[in-house]
Amino acid sequence: PLWPSGICSIVVHQIVNLELDNVKGTEGSRKGREYEPAKPSGEGTDEEGAHLPTSYCTILYNDELIYRTRAKAVSSQPIFNAGTERFVRDWRSAVITVTVRDSRNREHDPILGVVPLKLSDVMETSSQVTRWYPLDGGIGFGRIRISLLFRSIETRLPPNMLGWDVGTFQFLSERIIATGYTHHAKLKMRTGGSIGKIPRTQCHKTDNGLEWDVQHNEKTEPIRLPVKYRYRSPVVFEFHLSGKRKADAHAILWLQHLVDNETTEIDIPIWRTSAPARLTQNYITEENVDKAMPGLEDLEEVGRLKFTGRFKAGMDESHEHFVADNDSRETYETWEACVAEGVRTRLVEKEMPDRVQALHEKSLTEGRDILKEEEPDEKQKWLSKQGTDWSGAFGEDPKAYMDSQGRKRREPGAEPPLHDPHNPSSDDDSSSDDDSSNDLGILDADNAQNQGGNPGERAGRKSYATDTTGGRSSYDSYAGTNSTFSDPNTGGSPKNVNQQNKRTEERKQRGLMQWKPARNLKFAKDEGKIGLRKIKHKLTGGLNGRQPGVETETGS
Numbered sequence: 001p002l003w004p005s006g007i008c009s010i011v012v013h014q015i016v017n018l019e020l021d022n023v024k025g026t027e028g029s030r031k032g033r034e035y036e037p038a039k040p041s042g043e044g045t046d047e048e049g050a051h052l053p054t055s056y057c058t059i060l061y062n063d064e065l066i067y068r069t070r071a072k073a074v075s076s077q078p079i080f081n082a083g084t085e086r087f088v089r090d091w092r093s094a095v096i097t098v099t100v101r102d103s104r105n106r107e108h109d110p111i112l113g114v115v116p117l118k119l120s121d122v123m124e125t126s127s128q129v130t131r132w133y134p135l136d137g138g139i140g141f142g143r144i145r146i147s148l149l150f151r152s153i154e155t156r157l158p159p160n161m162l163g164w165d166v167g168t169f170q171f172l173s174e175r176i177i178a179t180g181y182t183h184h185a186k187l188k189m190r191t192g193g194s195i196g197k198i199p200r201t202q203c204h205k206t207d208n209g210l211e212w213d214v215q216h217n218e219k220t221e222p223i224r225l226p227v228k229y230r231y232r233s234p235v236v237f238e239f240h241l242s243g244k245r246k247a248d249a250h251a252i253l254w255l256q257h258l259v260d261n262e263t264t265e266i267d268i269p270i271w272r273t274s275a276p277a278r279l280t281q282n283y284i285t286e287e288n289v290d291k292a293m294p295g296l297e298d299l300e301e302v303g304r305l306k307f308t309g310r311f312k313a314g315m316d317e318s319h320e321h322f323v324a325d326n327d328s329r330e331t332y333e334t335w336e337a338c339v340a341e342g343v344r345t346r347l348v349e350k351e352m353p354d355r356v357q358a359l360h361e362k363s364l365t366e367g368r369d370i371l372k373e374e375e376p377d378e379k380q381k382w383l384s385k386q387g388t389d390w391s392g393a394f395g396e397d398p399k400a401y402m403d404s405q406g407r408k409r410r411e412p413g414a415e416p417p418l419h420d421p422h423n424p425s426s427d428d429d430s431s432s433d434d435d436s437s438n439d440l441g442i443l444d445a446d447n448a449q450n451q452g453g454n455p456g457e458r459a460g461r462k463s464y465a466t467d468t469t470g471g472r473s474s475y476d477s478y479a480g481t482n483s484t485f486s487d488p489n490t491g492g493s494p495k496n497v498n499q500q501n502k503r504t505e506e507r508k509q510r511g512l513m514q515w516k517p518a519r520n521l522k523f524a525k526d527e528g529k530i531g532l533r534k535i536k537h538k539l540t541g542g543l544n545g546r547q548p549g550v551e552t553e554t555g556s
Helices: 276-280 317-322 326-340 354-365 376-383 426-440 448-452 455-460 474-479 494-507 516-540
Strands: 006-020 055-061 064-068 079-088 095-102 111-118 128-134 140-152 167-171 175-179 185-191 194-198 203-205 209-213 224-227 234-241 249-254 264-272 300-313
Touching: 006 055, 006 095, 055 079, 055 326, 064 079, 064 326, 095 140, 095 326, 111 128, 111 140, 111 326, 185 203, 185 224, 194 224, 194 317, 224 317, 249 276, 249 300, 317 326, 326 494
Parallel strands: none
Antiparallel strands: 006 079, 006 140, 055 064, 055 095, 095 111, 128 140, 167 224, 167 300, 175 209, 175 300, 185 194, 185 234, 203 209, 234 249, 249 264, 264 300
C-alpha cells in the first residue's frame, strides 16, 4: 500500500476440518484397550453429524464488532463466502480479528477459534492476500480461508486522525497540577461511560495552585479511563468543592487531538461558567472559544491544568465494565482470547520497516510501480503469497544433518547437527542471496538469515525482523504478551494472572464449565444482568439513542 488510509475488504470463504475438542477426555473403560488411542486423532472424515458445531464467524476491526455471518448447521466444512468492507485509517496499525463461534441455545456461544490479522504483517509483500489460517484459542480446531484486499486512498490525514476509536486514556505523571486555581477540591474525570476520581485527601496546596497525587502502588490501581468512541469523546475534569453538589469549574481535553500511544504533555485551561452543559457538550477549545457564544457570556478562565498522559489504542481489562449486551461481551471475550493465547500484544503499535518505507517513497517518484524494472525472480518474491519464514515451526530442518550433496551424515536427536537447525542453508548460499534479497527487504525462508547480520538494519525493522539466533519468527514479536511500553498493574500481578487463568478455563469449557448445567446458569446470570441494565436505561432515560445493529449478510 502506498498510502496509510484506504478501503479494506475481508472475505471469509470456508472452514475445513472443523471439529470440537473432546474436553472430557477418555470415555468408557480402558481395560483391555491400553494400547489404543484415548480419543480419536487426525483429520475428521464426517461432513455432517450431531457432534459437529453449528458455526458462524464474526469480524472485528480494531476491537469493534462490524460483521456477523450466517450460521452453518452441524457441518465440518462450512462454506460462508461472506465479507464486508471498511475504511481503514491506518493499515500500519490496523488489526482485523475473525472469530469462529458455535451457535447454541440457552448458553453463551463458545469460541471455536480466533484469527488475529495485523495488516502490516499480512500485507508485507502484497495488497491482496488469500491464505489458510489455523483456528486457535477456543474449544475447536480447523483451518479457515480468508481473503484480504486493501486499496489505498490518496489522502494524507494528520497523525492524530490515524488512530483507533477503542482505547484507554492513561495518566502517566505522578501528579496533576492546577495553577491559578486555589480551592481545595475533589477531582472527577469522566469520558463516554467511564469515571475516575481523586479524593480531596490527595489534594495539596502549592505556591501558585494545587496538585493531586496520582502515583499508584501495589495497593492502588492506576487511573485509567476506557474509551469506546474516541473521536467524539472528551475527558471532562470536574472540580467539586466540599458542601456543593455541582462542580465549581471544568477542564476539557478532546481525545481527537492526541496521537496513539504517544506520551503528551497536556496544558489545558480551567473554565468556570453558569452553563456547564453547554461547555461540556460542545466542541469548545482554547482556540475556538468565543464569549459571544449564546449561553457562555460569563465564561472565564480561572486557571490551568497540567499533567502527562497518553491514549493507548486497543482494549484492556478496564473495558470489561463496558459489557452491556451480548455484542460487547463477545467483543471483549475475543480480545481476551487473543491475549491469553499470546497471538496479540496489549499495546498496538504502528509497524513500518525502514526498507519498505524507502520503497514506498521510491514508488511514488517512479510511476508507483517498483516492480517495473525488476528481474522475474525478484518479482516472484514480491508476488508470492507465502513469504513467511516457517523455519522451526515443525522441528529442526533435515538439511541440518546432511552434507552439500544431500547425504545424511548425522543422526537427528542423537548427534549435533552439521548446520544451523533452523536455517541450514545459511552456511552455503548466504553470500549469493546477499545482494538480491536484502535490497528489497523481503523476509522469507530464503533470506531470513541475512536479517541477523546488521544490528542497525534489524533495529530499523522493529518487529518485522527475524532473530535467527533465538529461532523466533517475525510473528513472535507481534505475538508476545509483554509490550515494550507495558501498562502498570496490567496482567502482571499474581491476582490478575489467576483471574486470567480462571477466565481461560471458563472460555475453553474446562473445570466446572464442562458441564452443561453450569453453562446454563452462567448464561441466565449474564442475561439477567443485561436485562436489568436495559430496564434501568429505559427508566432513567439514557442519552445513547438507537444504534444500528451489527452488519450481517441480510442487513443490519
